[in-house]
Amino acid sequence: MSKPHEAGDEHSGGSLTDPELPLPEQRLTTAAALEGAPATTAAAEGAGAVGRLAGTVHRLQGQLRRAQAEADGRALVDLASGILVERLRCSPVEAAAQLEGLASQAGLSTLELAADLVNQATRDDIAGLARDFVAEAGQPARASVGLRLRSAEAGALSADDAQSVAQSILQHALAPLGAVAVAIWAAHADQSLSLAGSAGFGDEEPARWRHVPPGVPTPARRALDNRATMSYDTLAGAALPSIGLRELSGGRVAVPAGAGGRIIGVLEICWAEPLPVRSQSVDRQLQVLAELCAIALESHPFSEQDPRSKQPADPRLTELLDLADGLNDPCLVLQPLLDTADTPADFLIRHVNTGFVDFAGRPRNMIAGALLLDAYPLVAEPGGLFDKVEHVLATGEPFRAERMRLAAVVDTVPLTTQAQVSISRQGAHVLVVLRLEDGTPKVASLLQHAQRLGRIGGFEENLITGDIAWNDTLFDLYGLPPTAEPIPLDQLAAHVHPDDAHSIGRFLRSLLHHHRPASTAFRLQRADSVARHIRVVAEPVLDENARVTSVRGAYQDVSAQHWTEVALAATRDQLAQSQQETAERNRLALRLQHAIMPPSHGTVDLHNLSVAVRYRPAEKDHLVGGDWYDAVALPSGQVLLCVGDVAGHGIEAATGMVALRNALRGLATTGAGPAQLLAWLNTVTHHLTDNVTATAVCGLYDPGSRQLRWARAGHLPPVLLRDGKAATLPKVGGILLGAVGQATYEEGHTQLEPGDTLLMYTDGLIERRDRSVQDSLESLLQVAGRPSQLGRGGQLEDQLDHLLRYTNADTDDDTCLIGVTVR
Secondary structure (H helix, E strand, C coil): CCCCCCHHHCCHHHEECCCCCCCHHHHHHHHHHHHHHHHHHHHHHCCCHHHHHHHHHHHHHHHHHHHHHHHHHHHHHHHHHHHHHHHHCCCHHHHHHHHHHHHHHHCCCHHHHHHHHHHHHCCCHHHHHHHHHHHHHCHHHHHHHHHHHHHHHHHHHCCCCHHHHHHHHHHHHHHHHCCCEEEEEEECCCCCEEEEEEECCCCCHHHHCCEECCCCCCHHHHHHHHCCCEEECCHHHHCCCCCCCCCCCCCEEEEEEEECCEEEEEEEEECCCCCCEECHHHHHHHHHHHHHHHHHHHHCCCCCCCHHHHCCCCHHHHHHHHHHHCCCCCEEEEEEEECCCCCEEEEEEEEECCCCCCCCCCCHHHHCCCEHHHHCHHHHCCCCHHHHHHHHHHHCCCEEEEEEEEEEEECCEEEEEEEEEEEEEECCEEEEEEEECCCHHHHHHHHHHHHHHHCEEEEEEECCCCCEEECHHHHHHHCCCCCCCCCCHHHHHHHECHHHHHHHHHHHHHHHCCCCCEEEEEEEECCCCCEEEEEEEEEEEECCCCCEEEEEEEEEECHHHHHHHHHHHHHHHHHHHHHHHHHHHHHHHHHHHHHHCCCECCCEEECCEEEEEEEECCCCHHHCEEEEEEEEECCCCCEEEEEEEEEEECHHHHHHHHHHHHHHHHHHCCCCCHHHHHHHHHHHHHHHCCCCCEEEEEEEEECCCCEEEEEEEECCCCEEEECCEEEECCCCCCCCECCCCCCCCCCEEEECCCCCEEEEECHHHCCCCCCCHHHHHHHHHHHHCCHHHCCCCCCHHHHHHHHHHHCCCCCCCCEEEEEEEEC
8 A cells, every 4th residue: 555645746736636545544633733723823812712712612623523534434344344244254353353453464554444345345336436446546546545435435324414424425535636615405396406415614605505496507406407417617717606606616516416217416516726637537436426415315305404494484474374274174375476467367376274175186286386277277267266366355355155166177077066165365365265065076086086097088979970079088099189080980990900800890799789888909000100008898878769879988098007917928937937047057056066075975094094074965956055175185295174165155156166176276286384275275266266255274184293284264163072072273363265365374283193083164064043153163062072972983974974963053054074083
């Protein structure tokens, strides 16, 4: 890791190409030193108590920022420790010790190594950006981007609101790029913007920019309209208003923040000086930070912080709205919209009370905020409701009517009702209270929802006069304008797919010849070449002489249902094919595993050792794992004993097992010790395999001295049986294979004696879901140390069968077990 650049080098030449930046803890130290200088100056130059108070404020602000940075750092270290706990199957305390040890060996800070581990374990944008930066900038600067973005991510995920997210990304990710302030905007459906969080601005600036109305051309608004990142060399030169314009008129970048395909906000970044030249790497960093802001806006939806903004400016209107909400009958508060002649051109429905029910069945939010003539166009008829409201506004004379006709149009269908109406003027507004006839809103609602959800078009055709009535939905289904001539039933066959003509013939015979209701489905061929799957149902209308005078019915668009059924059939076929492929892969993995390691064989003599092996595969084929073992005499006269476990299941784990087993055999012929063998095998695992991680125990036994040298890579330690007692060999340190590119391993030495039995095994022998690994290991030692239950005469193979029989693992994982007895 190269040394961080000096602060003055970060933006040399006016370029923002993301040089290697100081680590968070180094920046905190520098910031603390700089914060102390103004405090000291203020204390020296201030007048008495005022100066001391200013110094105290500066000191407390610095402590608060340092505490926030330390909390974000702890969150990142906790993420990395969790990864090690899962991979090494160790306790959190051991994982923390492993993290500190690896950082010391690599010459990195704990935060840097934590960021590296998180980047290796994930496949998100931050990890990809860090890997690309390594390729561009070289290995010495690899931790800069990943560490800063992971620290910003940790702070954002642990934040309680968007304000804390803004502070975290400015401190960890944007300040090193030269940015001095940041704003997170929440976008609303009415084209307005709200300031959800900010950092780096003066105390009064966020209050002035809490809400941006629609139509104001700010950088954030431009980013939303263009759905792209907008850059400005200087905000003053762009002539755009935005937060901090008076204090920070330098460069600006506005990045849309999206989640799930939707843009829900904007991240706006501010520089004090003109915008530096940005590299592609920096642009990707800004996009990743915008995604963090989108997550924050989704997790903490923006709520107006100033309660006064929810209150109308006119206190009399406040009283009127409270009065309307207290009424049980439906009530509208209307605000006049005056024309140039100072007469009402229309009325804005300013408010509807909680008891309001639209007699046309529409929800309250469709009425509130609409114009009266848009919501109820038929009220403009002479002597109707609009005339009465206008008269009350002009004269102030209340209006009462016991029965008044109200009309609306639902999908071209006119709907009328009778209501008791009361109209009164309240200041500059008009209050309309309606008491509707029972049942009218419910019927209207059912009609509206049936047409909307069913996509149903009704028709009636008079067979005597030839008159045909269609509603607007039916014109839309046929792809015809409302002014077109409806298509009669006897011409329907000319507009359907040729293969469906016979279905239309049966449908018409049932209606017109047999006088029975009928239905059928067909493919409609429209003039615009859009195919629709339609279902038609109709019934004949007979006169007193049993003659068919007309036919009435409905068409329904069932295209969505048809394509859903097609997609479902295709999905079933694809699922069956995937299941077949998966079964073939599992069978192939099982054959490969059994070819390399048969489940059991007899005892093998290697010099003065008796070696027996038991391999117990998982009961379920799809859980075929990567457990492996090996016991072979080397050209040096030593005996190689090893057991390993590749993470995962299936063909990938099985092929990874073969690769590592063969690699270790080849490396062992060099005569190197077990620690060096595992270090080489770790390099092979990290660089020459595809995302494989594994644990292993490697031992070299010298028959002449009966000495065992061994090392482990995140694996459970071997168990030694001596004089009827079982104990694990002293634990030696070593990280799992493939976690990092370079690793070192400790080596243990054990002097074996004639009659000793050494057990090497994988975690499938002892692992239980309801116990810790340490408890399961203690249980194994108890079972292994009972000589009276070791079978017939205590032979080695009986010992292994006894262990397989009485250990109570419940994870259905593969198990490898090697027993070695010294003669």
